[in-house]
Amino acid sequence: MFIQGNQVATENDEITNIVNIKTDLKKKIEVNENTEIKIKEGDNSLTKKKGIWEKYFTGDNISKHVSKKDGNDKQQSASEDMEIKTMNEIVNTSVVKKQDVWAMYFKGDSIAKYVLRRVGDNKYQFLHKSCQEYYAAQKIIFDVISWKPEIDMTNQQFQIHAQRLSINRKLLNEELGIIQFIAERIHENNPTFVNLKSRLFTIIEASKTTEQVSIAAANAITILNSANVNMHNQEWNNIKIPHAILDHAFLEGTKFNNANLNGVSFYQSCLNKVNFTNASVNGIYFGEYAYLDGHSDQIKGVQFSPDGTIFMSFSSDTTIRIWDISLRKQLQLLRGHTNVVHAAQFSSDGCKIVSGSGDNTIRIWDVLSGRQIKILEGHSDCVNTVEFSHDNFKIISGSSDQTIRIWDVNSGKQVQKLTGHSACVHIVMLLDNSKILSCSHDKTIRIWDMLSGKQIQTLIHSSRAVGVRILSNKSKIISYVNDAIIYIWDVSSGEQTQILKGHSQVVNGIELSSDDSKIVSCSYDNTIRIWDILSGKQIQILEGHSNIVTAKFSPDNLKIVSGADDTTIRIWDVLSGKQLQVLEGHSHGVRCVEFFPNESKILSYSFDKTIRIWDISLEKKIQLEQGHSDIVTGAQFSPDGFKIVSCSQDRTVRLWDIQSGRQIQVFEGHSHYVLGVLFSFDSHKIVSYSADSTIRIWDVLSGKQLQVLEGHSNGITDVQFSPDGSKLVSGSKDRTIRIWDASLGKELQLLKGHTFWVLHVQFSPDGSKILSCSVDNIRLWDVSSGTELQIFQGHFSQISGIHFSPNGSKIASYSWDKTLRLWDISSGEQLQLEGHLQLVKGAQFSPDSSKLVSCSDDNTLRLWNVSSGKQIRVLEGHSDGVERVQFSPDGSKIISCSSDKSVRIWNASSGKQIQLLEGHNGRILGIHLSSNGSKILSFSEDKTIRLWGSDNAKIIDVTETNLMKCIWQMGIQGSGLSIKDSIWKNTSGLTPQQKLLVKQRGGTF
Missing domain, CATH: 2.130.10.10 (YVTN repeat-like/Quinoprotein amine dehydrogenase)
Known part of the structure; x- marks a missing residue:
């Protein structure tokens, strides 16, 4: 039974405004040639009956009432414009008579059919909160879109109007169902909602000059963000959006000068190049703190003090550092060790720290002063583990010298030396006040009597014991070794009682x-x-x-x-x-x-x-549904230029609208990482391939899976269409190549010969041959017969990739051996291209087949003459390995992407960098050019896809003054909060810790 809190109505109340507003308005809506919605004159149904919504948006408890009384205290029926219907009749446009309304809603036999239910004499409630949220969201939506802006309307007139909107009554931050419902309407292909997005932007703009619409503006921007609307490069100086939720928002380049951003949540948002000059940011929420840095080498461990107020860290830099938790700052730096600090522990009273090091010593430190109290010497090799006894009077240590030693804390003298292990001791623990447990690389765990030093139990493993845990009652030991198994042991008997596989x-x-x-x-x-x-x-x-x-x-x-x-x-x-x-x-x-x-x-x-x-x-408040939830592994433009397809390690394939960035479809079915996607030449189908060993074909329009191509016994590494689109070729980790009928999904040929994974496959330009490469060699195959025609050998290490030249006469291959090779198909002769200093990751022929461009982990691109094999020039600028490289359609430009998180455009003739495209927050894995050369698509480990373009130019027209920019970003950006190159001059309200965080992430003051 669904009962919703205090949302109660009485039978004598007037039932108004909780109706299917959407259905009634459709009868009165016309869409003109400018896609601006008109409400027919004389229709005041949205404004004349306000009682319910006044109570909903101004009451202490949201929507306490669902109806009201008129001035004469007479029962009113649903109006002709606003009518109540059963949930089954929600799309029915008929007018319900007074007696029918009461009969259906207050005397119905099955309450499951209705949105209200009786809860007592003369009292009614919504059946479920979702019913309430639906009607409230509908009210807000049609309140917003029914407003028709007049050409001569002044800003002041609009501000007065906006103040009266339902969206301006109260913050919706705690009404996430309402926010989500409105957000979903923004992307609906329904002319009814065509103006919703623009109206919400208008409300935000209205807050620039008045505080009176700040609630509406905050709600509007929260809704837009929930709908994954890109809000980058906005001129939002002076806006007032206190307490808006902008988690994961894409706000790159937006101007918030003099804005009221008090209490705004920017959890994991993209704030690169955002200008916050003079903004008020009191109570702003990042969800992260400034990181604690100081160690100059790998951190080996951390431990909280017994009272939880401080913690310590120890490092390969030979130091121990003590940090204040509340202030998040370093209190003490403990220096003394001359080698890696492998272990450290607080005493149970929190007053001392004991540490063990690669310098073979144990040291005792005073926590308050940071002073070294004692040095304990005796081990002849690295000290790997140290622990205080329960009474803090003794210290137990384990070492690579194969011994366990017990020390007196006050005197610093060795009390016991326990021998028996035949390899490094890397763990010692107290079982109780009288027993010690030790773990060693000699495949044993041993239990010792602390007083006598005698060995009590030996637990023998099949491999090196890596770690151990003890139940609090000391009855059982759980261990794991250098394999995939967990073992449970009985302490008293030393017997193995369980194996967890x-x-x-x-x-x-x-x-x-x-x-x-x-x-x-x-x-x-x-x-x-x-x-x-x-x-x-x-x-x-x-x-x-x-x-x-x-x-x-x-x-x-x-x-x-x-x-x-x-x-x-x-x-x-x-x-x-x-x-x-x-x-x-x-x-x-x-x-x-x-x-x-x-x-x-x-x-x-x-x-x-x-x-x-x-x-x-704070739990994530807004659920952003559009976007991959893991690394994007591939993306491609449709040949018709209207769509983009992407795939991810999240096992999904997603379809996007190029113009708006809206997610159109999600294709689900793969059971493992999706490694690549491609469109059919007519743009009607999508082909995806996965680590689950399958290839799947999807219908673009319906989103339905058309075929599953099965046959490979291991993950698919590459799939390509034949030039005429009639066939597919696939390569797999199962060492085979398969040719498929693209229409029927039927396997036509199975090509065997490679002795390692097949990494790449490609049809020749005329479609008669297939080229494949593996770790071992390159092979050429006849498509019709499946016969192997040729083997190309010469690389000394793994082959990274292969390409046919556009004219079909040559093959380019590139390898981990730092070289490229050009092979003449007819003669089999090769040219070796040398120059790169690290493995070569990509290469492409120019459109006229005269040049070859390559990219490498040495951070460079290199341009080569195909005829001679000579290096023409080196293109330098990337600060990390270059992942992919492509020529523009006319060969005049080169586009590259890199692990340095940038895309760069180069002049192919001069080798000069023309433009640097930044914004991704992770390694860029690939780029793709639209067929007309007007846009660039990039995808990244940060889980996002970016579309780059220019308002009036193609890639071939890009110059130092005519540049490309980010059109949109889709996906929920990973890698946390991004603040690079943001400006925070004269902002008010940041805490000292937040200022430090901003500086650490690349913001400037």
Whole structure:
């Protein structure tokens, strides 16, 4: 039974304005030649009945009432313009008579059919909040779009009008259903809503000169952002949008000079080149803190103090640093070690720190002063692990010298030396006050009597024991070794009681829940697994990361935080296994993550040498549905120039409208990463290929899957159409090449010969031959017979790619051996092109086949003469490896993209860089040119696609004064908050920590 809070109406109330406004208005709407909606004169249905909406938008509890009484306290029927209908009749345009309304709504047998229900004598409620949200959203929408701007209307007149709109009554930040419903209408192909987007922009503009529409403006921009509308390069000086939600917003280049941005949320937004001069930003929310930097080398570990007020970090730079959690600043720098600090621990009273180092020493430090108290010497090799006893009187250490030693804290003298291990000891732990557990590379875990130094138990593993955890009652030990298995042992007997199998690759870490009921494990198999300790059964598999290195339970055991080599941190719900949040910002692999003991924050450190603190207290407010949720692996223009298709590691293929950037379709069906997509030549079909070993063909118009091409037994690496579009060729990790009928999906030929993965395939320009390359060699095949015609050998390392020349006479290949080779197809002769200093990642012939351009991990592009094989020039400018390169259609320009996150346009004749296109927040994986040469498409590891173009020029017309710009960005940008080149001069309201964050991310004051 659905009952919605205090939203109560009485039977004597007038039922008005909760109707199918959309249906009634359709009868009165005309769309003129300028696509501006007109409301017929005389129709005042949107304004004459306001009672319900006055209460909805001004009441203490949103929409407490669904009706009102008239002046004579007489019951009113639904008006002719605004009528109440059952949910089944919501599209019916008939007028419902008074008695029918009451009969249906207040005396119906099945309440499931109606939006209201009786809750007592003379009282009624909405059945469900979604009903309320629907009607409220409809009211707001038609309130906004029914306004017809007059040509001679002054700004002041419009401001007065805008103040009266329902959207200006209250902030909708807590009414996400309403926001989402309105946002969905923005992208509908329905003439009714054609003006909605522009009207919302107009409302934002109106806030420039008056505070009276600031609520409407904040709601408008929040709705536009929820609809994934690009808001870059806007002239929004002086706007007033306090408390707007601009999470993940694309605002690059927008001007917010003198704007009121108090309380605005910019979580993971793109604020590159945004101007905030003189803006008010009190209470602004970034969702991130300034990172803690100071270490000059890899961070080896962090630990919170027992009271949770400070934490320490230790590093390969030989130092230990103590940090204040609330102030997020360094309190102490502990210097003394002369080699890597491998381990450190607080004493249980938080007054001391013990550390162990590659300099073979153990050191004791005073936390308050940072002073070194004692040096403990005796180990003859690296000290890998140290721990205080429970009473803080002793220290236990383990070393690469194969020994465990017990030390007296007060005197610094060695009390015991425990021998028995035959390899490095990398973990020591206290089982209780009398026993020590040690873990070694000799494949054993050993339990020792602390007083006598005698060995009590030996737990033998099949491989090197990597890590161990102990249940709080000390009854069981959980260990993992250098394989995919987790072991559970009984402490008293030393027997192995359970083996947990499920991971397919090395386990990198395990952790126990605080109640000892569950284990979480993470692995290089890209999964996190939750296990029940009692039964040993696997409860959940969490997927989304790649190369996961760490996972921890939250203090309440309801969440898991994980970190990975993919640079991301992810939050998961333990019960459902659902991914709740992705935290992005680290520039290198995440090494460790920790929940704060007393706050809803997370601490992480990374190979980027930084420590970061993340606020996870605020759930994502706005659900942005348009865009890939993982790395974009491919994108391409349609031949007709109207659409773009993209694919991603999120296993989806998405279709986009070029003009608006609107997402048109999402194609789902692949069960693994989608690695590439291409359009058919008529733009009616899309072909996608995946690591799931399948090729799928989709209908562009309907979004339906037409065919699945199955036959390969391993991931597909490349697919190409024949020049006439009748065939497809595919290459796979299964070492085979297959030719398919593009219409029927039938396999025509199976080509075997390669002894390693087939990396690339291509039809010859005349369609009679196929070229393929593998790690080993290049092969040429006859299409009709499937016969192997030729093998080209010469490269000394893996071949990166191949290309036919446009005239079909030559083949270009490029390799990890730093060379390119040109092969004459008729003679088989080769030219070796040398010059690159690192592996060659891409190459393309000029349209006339006379030149070849290549790109490399040496950060350069090189232009070559095809006839002679001589290098013509070197194009320098990229600051990281160049991923892809292409000629413009006329061969006059060269376009490149790089791991330095930029796209660059070059003059092919002079080699001079003409333009630098920046904005992506991750490595750019590829570019594609539109067929008419007017636009560039780029896609990136930051999960976004960008369209670049010029208002009045093609790529061939680009000069230093006639430049291209970003037309739109689609997708939800990863890599966290972007503030590069933003301007914050004279802003008011930033905290000192926020100012530091802005500076760290490239903003200027």
